[in-house]
Amino acid sequence: xxxxxxxxxxxxxxxxxxxxxxxxxxxxxxxxxxxxxxxxxxxxxxxxxxxxxxxxxxxxxxxxxxxxxxxxxxxxxxxxxxxxxxxxxxxxxxxxxxxxxxxxxxxxxxxxxxxxxxxxxxxxxxxxxxxxxxxxxxxxxxxxxxxxxxxxxxxxxxxxxxxxxxxxxxxxxxxxxxxxxxxxxxxxxxxxxxxxxxxxxxxxxxxxxxxxxxxxxxxxxxxxxxxxxxxxxxxxxxxxxxxxxxxxx
Ligand code: ADP
Numbered sequence: 001x002x003x004x005x006x007x008x009x010x011x012x013x014x015x016x017x018x019x020x021x022x023x024x025x026x027x028x029x030x031x032x033x034x035x036x037x038x039x040x041x042x043x044x045x046x047x048x049x050x051x052x053x054x055x056x057x058x059x060x061x062x063x064x065x066x067x068x069x070x071x072x073x074x075x076x077x078x079x080x081x082x083x084x085x086x087x088x089x090x091x092x093x094x095x096x097x098x099x100x101x102x103x104x105x106x107x108x109x110x111x112x113x114x115x116x117x118x119x120x121x122x123x124x125x126x127x128x129x130x131x132x133x134x135x136x137x138x139x140x141x142x143x144x145x146x147x148x149x150x151x152x153x154x155x156x157x158x159x160x161x162x163x164x165x166x167x168x169x170x171x172x173x174x175x176x177x178x179x180x181x182x183x184x185x186x187x188x189x190x191x192x193x194x195x196x197x198x199x200x201x202x203x204x205x206x207x208x209x210x211x212x213x214x215x216x217x218x219x220x221x222x223x224x225x226x227x228x229x230x231x232x233x234x235x236x237x238x239x240x241x242x243x244x245x246x247x248x249x
Contacts, residue, residue, distance in 0.1 A: 009184045013170035019181065021050075025174045028164070028224060031231050035148045035239035043153025045235075047145040050178055051135035056145035058153040061123035075120035079108035081142055083131040103139045104129075110143065110192050110202040116156040125155060136182035137165045143192050143202070144228060151236055162228035163192035163202065166221040168209050173216045175224045189217050193225035 010020055017025065029050030038044035041057035048054075064070040069078070081103040085094040107129065115125065127149070129142035140163035147160040167177040169185040182188050187207030191200050200218075209217065 010180050011170075012181055012184060013172060017172075019169070019174065021178060025172055026220060026223070028176045028227060029178065031144075031228065033144065033148060033231060033235035035152050035235050041149070041153070043149040043151065043155070045145045045148035045152060047141050047148070049137065049141045049144070050176070051133060052131070052138055052141045053133035054138060054141040054145045055130045055132060056142065056149040057128045057130075058125065058146070058149040058155065059128075060125040060153070061120035061155070062126070064122065064124040069124070070122050073121050074117040075115070075123045075125050077108050077111050077115060077117060077125050077127065079104045079111065079127040079129065079146070081107060081129040081131070081139070083134055083138065087131050087134040103142070106202055106204065107139065107143055107146065110161060111146065111150070111157075113199075113201045114158045114161055114194060115150065116158070119156060125150075134179075136177050136179045136188075137190070139202075140164050140190050140192070144232060148232060148235060152239065159194050159196045160229060160232050161192045161201065162195065162225040162232060163190065164221055164224040164228060165190040166217040166224065168207065168213060168217075173209075173213055173220055175220050187213075187217075189214075189221065191218070191221045191225070193222055193229075195226060195229045198222070 032048040034046045037046040038057055041059060043058040045056050061075050069076050081100050085092050127146045129146055131138045143161050143163035164176050166175055166189045167185045168187040169181045187209045189205045192202035193200055
């Protein structure tokens with residue numbers, strides 16, 4: 001442990017270039033994706049990504065609530081991201097806060113660019129993301145889970161949306177930050193990619209980095225998204241080879 005003022009900060013990168021959990025800079029945490037985890041939703045998925053545990057459920061296309069949001073030419077995509085009070089070490093205040101509103105908005109907008117919403121005018125496609133355990137990168141885990149849930153619900157999309165956060169730790173660009181890296185690192189840059197077109201549909205940044213580091217981060221993040229994309233496709237293949245988890249309702 002090194003120390004900055006009174007605060008103990010962990011050594012984020014060993015002399016051998018390994019991270020706190022032994023990963024290389026370009027290595028993802030382990031990811032497990034289960035498609036079709038809930039019976040009552042039209043589509044659902046459970047994602048365990050490092051120490052993150054995230055459930056996504058999709059309902060629709062269905063009647064729009066509240067009614068005034070209805071659009072005559074397309075479906076509205078409504079996303080609700082929520083982090084459970086018990087999802088973090090120190091109990092978080094339950095309920096809606098600014099952070100969850102912002103994350104819901106950016107995730108919903110990301111899906112607006114891939115879902116064929118025009119095919120379902122005057123309806124709503126509702127995406128619920130529940131973070132049950134959080135360890136940084138939950139918006140990315142939420143995007144992955146929601147993509148799988150949308151696919152499970154049979155909603156037509158241009159593509160799935162793999163997502164990952166890249167960051168800067170101990171002066172180096174690193175893929176898929178975990179909590180300590182996010183807390184004590186210099187920057188955090190979540191992104192979501194449409195793999196077929198190579199377009200980024202979500203890109204946010206906290207912290208600071210140089211222009212060169214930003215280019216390097218984008219390259220590493222896109223590569224990470226493509227790796228996650230393969231796992232997402234594999235999870236869908238597994239789901240439809242074995243049937244719903246826990247049998248039919
Ligand atoms: P993301 O989870 O997408 O990385 P943030 O960068 O906002 O989003 O959060 C990083 C991590 O910080 C979260 O995954 C979670 O582990 C933790 N965290 C976020 N909000 C809170 C909170 N209100 N209380 C405690 N921990 C939190």
